[in-house]
Amino acid sequence: MAKAAAASPALNPVIVIAGPELYLRNEHLAAIKATLFGKDDPGMGLVRIDAKALGGAAITAILDECRMPSMFAPQKLVIVEPADMLFKKGGGGGGDDDAGDDTGDSGRNRELLENYIESPTETATLVLVCTNWLKTTRVHKQLDKLGAVKWCDPIKDAQAPAWITKRARDAHNKQIEPVAAQRLAELIGPDLQRLDNELAKLSLYEPDAPVINVKAVDDLVGFQHEQQIWDMINALAARDAKTALKKIDELWALDPKIEYTVSGAIFVWLGQVLKARELVDRRMNDGMITKELKLWPPERAAKVLTLARAWGLAGAARWSQEMLAMDVANKSGLGEPRRNLERFIMTLCET
Incomplete structure (x- = not known):
C-alpha cells in the first residue's frame, strides 16, 4: 500500500467534515483555508464543487479536479459541499444512507475514493462536507486512522456553559464567571453561532475588564426584546x-x-x-x-x-x-x- 502524501505538512490530503452543526463546519473550513493559504486570498487555488450538479460522474470529476495542478496557485483546496449524495443509494446501489440523488454507484464511489486516499495528489487537499457520515465503511476507517474526520455535532444544553467558557478564553481573550456562562446558556441555548456572536459583543462591552460577569450578560443579552x-x-x-x-x-x-x-x-x-x-x-x-x-x-x-x-x-x-x-x-x-x-x-x- 502506498503511503499517503500530504498536501500540506499540517493537513491530510482528504478530510471529511461531518455533522449538522453549521457553525462548527465553518470553523473547520476556516482553519483549513488558513493552514493552506494563511491570510492570502486563495484565488484560483480554491475550488468549490456541488456534487449533485455533476450527476453520476461526480466522483470522477472531483478526483480529476484534485489531480489537475493549479496554474495560478501552488496548493489547491477542493471543497465538495454537500458531499452526502456521493455515498447514498444511487444509480448502482450499495449505498449507506437513505435513497437519494442519482450520482452513480456509491460503492464504486467509495472504491475510487479509497484508491485516491492511498495515493493522493501532493498539491491538493480534498474536503468532503457531509451532514451524515457512517463509521462502518472502509473509507471512514482509512480517514479516521489519519485523524481526518472532523465531527460537527450540535452540543447539548448541559455542555453549553463549558463551551462558552472555552470560547470566551480562546477566541475573545476573556474569562467569564461560571454563573455568567450559565446565564448566557440559559438565555441563548446551545446555538453556537448565536453564543459566539453574544460573546463577541460581551468582550467589547467592557473592553478593559478581564472577566465577563453576570451583570454584563444581563445588561447586554438578558434584556434584548x-x-x-x-x-x-x-x-x-x-x-x-x-x-x-x-x-x-x-x-x-x-x-x-x-x-x-x-x-x-x-x-x-x-x-x-x-x-x-x-x-x-x-x-x-x-x-x-x-x-x-x-x-x-x-x-x-x-x-x-x-x-x-x-x-x-x-x-x-x-x-x-x-x-x-x-x-x-x-x-x-x-x-x-x-x-x-x-x-x-x-x-x-x-x-
Missing part, C-alpha cells in the same frame, strides 16, 4: 391569552430562535411570584418584599405581589412546575418549543 417579553408576561398575569399569543407571534417574528430567552424570562417571573408568596406568608410588607426580590419598576412589582396573593403558595409552585415540565419536554424533543409554550399560555390563562 425586553419590552415585548414583559408585555407578554403582563398579558399572562392578566390571563389574557389572546394578547399573550399575539406577543409570542411578534417575538418569534423578531427572532425565530428566541425560545430560550422567552422561557428564561417566564421562569424568572414565576420564580419571583413564588418567592414573593413565601415572603407574604412570612408577613413581610410589600416594601420589604420589593426590596428583597429587587422588583422593578414599581408597576411590575405590584403585579408580582398581586399574583402572589391570588395564586397562593400552591398555585405559584404549580405554574413553576408546569413551566419546568415544558422545558424538559423541549429539551427531550417532545413537541415543538413554540407550540409547547403556546399550550402553557392557554392552560395558565384558562385555569
Whole structure:
C-alpha cells in the first residue's frame, strides 16, 4: 500500500467534515483555508464543487479536479459541499444512507475514493462536507486512522456553559464567571453561532475588564426584546391569552430562535411570584418584599405581589412546575418549543 502524501505538512490530503452543526463546519473550513493559504486570498487555488450538479460522474470529476495542478496557485483546496449524495443509494446501489440523488454507484464511489486516499495528489487537499457520515465503511476507517474526520455535532444544553467558557478564553481573550456562562446558556441555548456572536459583543462591552460577569450578560443579552417579553408576561398575569399569543407571534417574528430567552424570562417571573408568596406568608410588607426580590419598576412589582396573593403558595409552585415540565419536554424533543409554550399560555390563562 502506498503511503499517503500530504498536501500540506499540517493537513491530510482528504478530510471529511461531518455533522449538522453549521457553525462548527465553518470553523473547520476556516482553519483549513488558513493552514493552506494563511491570510492570502486563495484565488484560483480554491475550488468549490456541488456534487449533485455533476450527476453520476461526480466522483470522477472531483478526483480529476484534485489531480489537475493549479496554474495560478501552488496548493489547491477542493471543497465538495454537500458531499452526502456521493455515498447514498444511487444509480448502482450499495449505498449507506437513505435513497437519494442519482450520482452513480456509491460503492464504486467509495472504491475510487479509497484508491485516491492511498495515493493522493501532493498539491491538493480534498474536503468532503457531509451532514451524515457512517463509521462502518472502509473509507471512514482509512480517514479516521489519519485523524481526518472532523465531527460537527450540535452540543447539548448541559455542555453549553463549558463551551462558552472555552470560547470566551480562546477566541475573545476573556474569562467569564461560571454563573455568567450559565446565564448566557440559559438565555441563548446551545446555538453556537448565536453564543459566539453574544460573546463577541460581551468582550467589547467592557473592553478593559478581564472577566465577563453576570451583570454584563444581563445588561447586554438578558434584556434584548425586553419590552415585548414583559408585555407578554403582563398579558399572562392578566390571563389574557389572546394578547399573550399575539406577543409570542411578534417575538418569534423578531427572532425565530428566541425560545430560550422567552422561557428564561417566564421562569424568572414565576420564580419571583413564588418567592414573593413565601415572603407574604412570612408577613413581610410589600416594601420589604420589593426590596428583597429587587422588583422593578414599581408597576411590575405590584403585579408580582398581586399574583402572589391570588395564586397562593400552591398555585405559584404549580405554574413553576408546569413551566419546568415544558422545558424538559423541549429539551427531550417532545413537541415543538413554540407550540409547547403556546399550550402553557392557554392552560395558565384558562385555569
